[in-house]
Amino acid sequence: MYVKFGVLGSARKVFDEMPERSVVSWTAVIAGYPHEALRLFCEMQSSAAVEPNEVTLVSILPAIADLGALDLGGWVHRFAQRRNLDRYANVRTALIDMYAKCGEITKAKLLFMEMPEKQTSSWNALINGFAVNGRAKEALETFIMMVHEGFEPNKITMIGVLSACSHCGLVEDGRKWFKSMEKFGLTPQVEHYGCMVDLLGRAGCLDEAEKLIRTMPYDANEIILSSFLFACGYFNDVTRAERVLQEAVKTEKSCVGDYVMMRNLYATEQRWRDVEDVKQRMKKGGSYKEVACSVIEVNGGFREFVAGNNYLHSHVEDIQLTLVQLWTHMKTEMTY
Numbered sequence: 001m002y003v004k005f006g007v008l009g010s011a012r013k014v015f016d017e018m019p020e021r022s023v024v025s026w027t028a029v030i031a032g033y034p035h036e037a038l039r040l041f042c043e044m045q046s047s048a049a050v051e052p053n054e055v056t057l058v059s060i061l062p063a064i065a066d067l068g069a070l071d072l073g074g075w076v077h078r079f080a081q082r083r084n085l086d087r088y089a090n091v092r093t094a095l096i097d098m099y100a101k102c103g104e105i106t107k108a109k110l111l112f113m114e115m116p117e118k119q120t121s122s123w124n125a126l127i128n129g130f131a132v133n134g135r136a137k138e139a140l141e142t143f144i145m146m147v148h149e150g151f152e153p154n155k156i157t158m159i160g161v162l163s164a165c166s167h168c169g170l171v172e173d174g175r176k177w178f179k180s181m182e183k184f185g186l187t188p189q190v191e192h193y194g195c196m197v198d199l200l201g202r203a204g205c206l207d208e209a210e211k212l213i214r215t216m217p218y219d220a221n222e223i224i225l226s227s228f229l230f231a232c233g234y235f236n237d238v239t240r241a242e243r244v245l246q247e248a249v250k251t252e253k254s255c256v257g258d259y260v261m262m263r264n265l266y267a268t269e270q271r272w273r274d275v276e277d278v279k280q281r282m283k284k285g286g287s288y289k290e291v292a293c294s295v296i297e298v299n300g301g302f303r304e305f306v307a308g309n310n311y312l313h314s315h316v317e318d319i320q321l322t323l324v325q326l327w328t329h330m331k332t333e334m335t336y
Contacts, residue, residue, distance in 0.1 A: 003032030023050050031059040037072070052079075054088040061094035065101040073098045089115065093122045100129025120151050128160035136168035143177075153184050155192070162195035166202060174199045190218040197224050201231025206240060222248065222255055229258050233265045241265055256282065 002011035015021070015029045026044045030037055037060050044050055057080055064073045077095055080086040086095065092115050099108040112118070112126045123146040130139035143161050147153065153161075158181055165174035178196050181188050193216045200209035209228055213220050225248045232241035245262055259282050266274040 003028055008032055021047070021050060023053055023056060026050055026052075027056045027059045030056065031063070035067075037063050041076075052083075052085075054085050054091045057085055057091050058094045061091075061098045065098040068102050070099075070102040070104065073102060089117060089119050089122060093119065093125050096122065096125040096129065100125065101132060103133065105129055105133045105135065118151075120146075120154060120157070123151055124154075124156045124160055127157060128163070131160050131164035131167060134167050136164040136170055136173075139164035140170075140173060153186070155186060155189060158184075158186060158188075159191055159195060162192060162199065166195055166199035169199075169203055171199060171203045171205065190216075190221060190224070193218065194221075194224045194227065198227045198231075201228050202234075204231075204235055206232060206235065206237060210240070210244075219251070220247075226255060226258055230261055233261045236265070236268065238265060238269060 002008070002014065011029060011032050015025060018025060026040070030040045030044070033040060041052065041056075041060060044052060044056070057076060060076055061073065064076065073095075077086070080091055080095070085091050092111055096108045096111050099105070099111065108126060108129045112122060115122060123142065127139050127142050127146070130136070130142060139160065143153070143157065146157070158177065161177050162174055165171070165177065174196060178188065178192065181192065193212065197209050197212055200206075200212065206228075209231065213224065213228060225244060229241055229244045229248070232238075232244060241262060245258055248258055259278055263275050263278040263282075266272075266278065
């Protein structure tokens with residue numbers, strides 16, 4: 001409960017005070033601490049009374065996928081093979097998702113092809129994997145194969161299909177599959193409309209995208225409005241961008257990134273008075289762009305870097321140590 005509400009301190013306190021821990025309690029705390037997943041997993045293994053199961057691995061792998069920690073994911077895969085846990089379809093699906101999100105789409109496809117029994121979620125993982133790796137043609141081919149083999153696509157399937165079309169600018173395919181959702185007994189959700197707005201916006205079909213936003217049976221959320229606003233900015237449509245930003249502000253769905261984009265668009269047009277106006281609006285509203293950060297994997301652990309002077313100055317030694325470790329690792333890889 002604490003993990004799902006993001007109250008990790010309380011979750012860890014309850015866990016640390018437990019006189020006896022089961023595989024369920026270990027799995028719950030591992031799912032809440034992705035940065036410490038490997039250490040906690042190893043600690044769990046050191047406990048003779050607790051044996052990791054397939055649910056434990058399914059809890060670890062999404063966190064690894066989000067971090068892009070390929071080495072750690074490979075280690076968990078080998079562990080699953082040793083314990084014969086990779087025979088479970090949900091573990092295989094989580095591995096497919098992990099490898100795809102870490103850029104190893106060939107390994108993901110191989111794991112999928114070797115599955116004795118496939119589930120809809122397995123097909124979804126591979127389709128989405130192709131989509132996030134910019135391989136729209138293979139994503140659509142996999143989708144067609146899925147339908148041909150008698151699997152019913154669900155809402156998640158269609159998000160993967162539409163995302164693939166969006167990433168690669170396949171406007172006609174996107175329109176076709178969006179319209180086909182009714183044939184599969186699916187009602188487009190706000191996420192599907194968001195994919196279409198993103199697709200049309202990237203392709204420069206701004207009139208069609210704006211019309212879709214106005215006519216869809218949902219209120220446009222901040223993600224859709226921001227996506228369309230950035231499309232307007234990319235194609236230098238200042239008038240439309242101003243209209244979208246006003247709508248976002250009116251419905252309290254604007255974010256600081258919208259203001260930054262609008263400021264940059266005005267600057268491109270050399271409208272310096274409008275640039276200053278946006279700055280003042282941001283300052284008045286207390287809007288500041290969040291500090292950027294990156295997480296990298298080094299020797300099975302993780303280092304987080306934040307783009308801020310105070311952080312950098314106070315963590316110089318950590319940064320230098322990490323860079324040395326990276327360079328050593330790279331030299332070793334080049335030797336092979």
